[in-house]
Amino acid sequence: MQFKRWRLSAASPLVNAGVGLALLFTASACSKQDKQADSGAEAPVIAAGTVLPAVWSTRPLEGEVASIALSGGLRGILAVAYEKGGLQFYDMEAEKLGEKSNFRLKSLAGGQSSVVEERSITVFPGITRDGELKAYIYGEGLIAPAQIDLPVNADKAIGGVCSGPAPGTGLMRLAFWTETNNRVLQNGIIREADGELAWTAGTSTFTDFPVKSCAFTSDTLVASPRASSAASLVRGPLDALVSLEDGKLGISTDLGMTNAEISVKDGITVVAPDTPVALAAMGTMMSGGYPGGLIVIAGETRPGEHHAVFVDPSPLTLSTN
Template sequence: MFKRPHLRAAKRLVNAPSALALLFLATACSPGQEQVEDQVSEPPVESTDSAAPEGLILPAVWQTKDLEFPITSVAVAGALGSTVAVTYEDGGLQFVDLDGERVTDKADIGVSEVSDGRYLMLQETPVTVFPGITSAGDLSLYIHGGELTEPLPYPLDAGTDDLIEGLCSADPVLDSDGILRVGFWTQGERRRLHTGRIVEVGTDLVLLLNEPIPAARDITACLLSDSGALVYTDPVVAAAEVNNRSKTYRFLVDDLGGYSLSNQDEEVQAFTVSDGITVRPPARPVDMAATGDARNGGYPGGVIVIGGQSANDAHMVTFIDPSRVTMEPFGYSPAE
């Protein structure tokens, strides 16, 4: 039986309401329990060095310059104003565009992880919003737009005193989903996925929580698909979904740097990421994000974004073109 979501008041930083108000002033001058599917398919194949890799190959086509600090997570806001958010080991947060150019300077505001965001109108103001986890293990939004020179933290009440360990998010499916859907797990309950939706209540942003959903094993990554929540376990470290041409593909990376994908028929295939002419992706990415609606940067088939350290010790975000999969007119299926 579906349970009513719980309305929880948003926790606030002292300056969050006033800063949010200044943003708007400056610019102006589905509820219920989701079904969880444990993903226990064959783990991705460990990546190996090869002059001529076999099988499915997706090219790394672009990357940022050295961002200078170790990366902990990457996230994408697709559609208009497509933006990549990057977090660093020291708690910094920075935005770059799909050309790899810096949109903001690194802001040292105590962020440990971000998840996929969204470009939207918030109180008649165009902003980009990313959900994230603070260095203290709390849930927060990070809002950028208007006259803000760096992202504005907007704390949310996650309904728990436990430290939040991992996070996933997605665009709304229904009007009742608000501005974003989120899912997270905590250090004390790694086999329980909390899901909810972030909605506008007056001038506030509030998290409406569903009942927690149990998982069979410790969660290491999650996705919020249009059809429900999916959880992944060791060795998967990151999962990303691309919706393109009315088809859905899920891309995974494991702790050894191996990649795999699955299509709508749950067919699974390992793949390799190839170097570009001047692009050298990290051997073991720390995180992955993706969008099928990359309107900036020239990615008609969508784009996969990974972050990590390259062989020459540079800390970079790398852009991978999934068109070999996503642009198939009748949908991609692994070769027999």
């Protein structure tokens, strides 16, 4: 059994970022307890060594993967950014959606769906190799991912980004840090109005460590100095954080304070990477036949062969409902 401590930083707009980390964690924990009391359910405890099944995968990808991301909405989409350049979208049957673009990205964040000018689109935030924060769009009439600017207030190269669903009329919550200041998470909300995207800045959150990844859970923003990527897995009473550190998967139900290692079992025809390089997750998928949500990992499955592999988290998500 292996447990790893994270360093936490809550960045809810309702929380004063100047408060100490202990108070931030307490405020976040109380919020979770209130929700659990309302639902009558207790947060589940996930044992180290939990094994989840690989159930599907893409055909061999075009090379090594730099980053992946999932979107929600009526049509779930998997975005894959390649290490040597290129961005490709896949549907929930692991089939390509249109053509690959030539954008060179180092990082992607979770996508969100919206209706703009009577057209349904899905928007993924991403960071270019030059450190620019852009939005990558899939929608009707597009044969490949399209790129547009994200109007955030950043005058330095972006080091990392994460996103989550936004309350009310927002398109998404978004947080990022810069390469020159990786101890401050700048967060806010992206909104759409009259076909244009607008940025409403929230309260920046200061950490006492260099941020390597972040993720929005149901009620806060969690940052890690070690995990290369993290994703929220929320369904019913389960409010979990899935992370990837040194090629190993972990899962936590207490905002990363304790992290239980999990593994993936190969399917009959599906081979999971022994050492994943990218991670995405979502607790509720409205398409694709994943009633318990979905975890996707990407990496080398055989020498020189790379896949994005779909993993079923139902043993965790449906057993708690």
